[in-house]
Amino acid sequence: MRALMTTSVLAASLLLAGAASAQSSIRPGQTVQGNFTSKDARMDDGSHYRCYTMQTNADEAYTVTLSSSDFDTYLSAGPGADCDDTTVSNDDGPDMGTDSQVRFMSNGGLWVIKANTLSEGETGRYQLRVSSGERVRPTTQVLPISIGESRQGRLEFSDRRADDGSYYDCYSLQIARSGSTAIRLDSGDFDAYLALYQGPQCDGDSISSDDDSGGGTSAQIVETLRPGTYSIRANTLGSDETGDYTLTVTSRR
Incomplete structure (x- = not known):
């Protein structure tokens, strides 16, 4: 019985870890539809999230928008593929109600995007939209x-x-x-x-x-x-x- 319980706990832990680390890909210029359920991975605060990786080009700016009519959204992004290592984030703006938007400049390579519910236990449909890369040349003025x-x-x-x-x-x-x-x-x-x-x-x-x-x-x-x-x-x-x-x-x- 003790061995069975240990095996069950281990299986549950592996399942949770798998859900937390699962990632999808998204391309610049693409829009994806999603639906958070109780089976999705959770943050420490109990909010659900999904991670997306995107290949970016150097010296290009990207705008990422997360919108939903079912829950208050939260959005973050960062260079690399680690969903726990993001550098920019947003809750409600700018001037977007409960939708979220981040804008970032890339040095090239992979970026990770975390689509997140703001509060614990929220579920529902959402839309994640990424703009095409905008070429930016820094001023020398x-x-x-x-x-x-x-x-x-x-x-x-x-x-x-x-x-x-x-x-x-x-x-x-x-x-x-x-x-x-x-x-x-x-x-x-x-x-x-x-x-x-x-x-x-x-x-x-x-x-x-x-x-x-x-x-x-x-x-x-x-x-x-x-x-x-x-x-x-x-x-x-x-x-x-x-x-x-x-x-x-x-x-x-």
């Missing part, structure tokens, strides 16, 4: 900014990309007289990151960098600068993040 000026900007897939996969805009700053200069980056859409460089191109070793010195997720650098040309990276802390920001440069005495 350098934007001017002066002391006493604030600039509104937006980081997106067409912006420069750092080695860690984060997006940034490059600003050129002319300093006429030596003095203390404060540079601040604020955003309600992402965790801000700043870096200051000698020269106009935001490259080489940074003079200074900062994550959260501006309070919360705002970044701030305060440095005494000599006359010359400097450049500022208005940057996201994490990879694949996008959104609006405000960059402000002021003089301090």
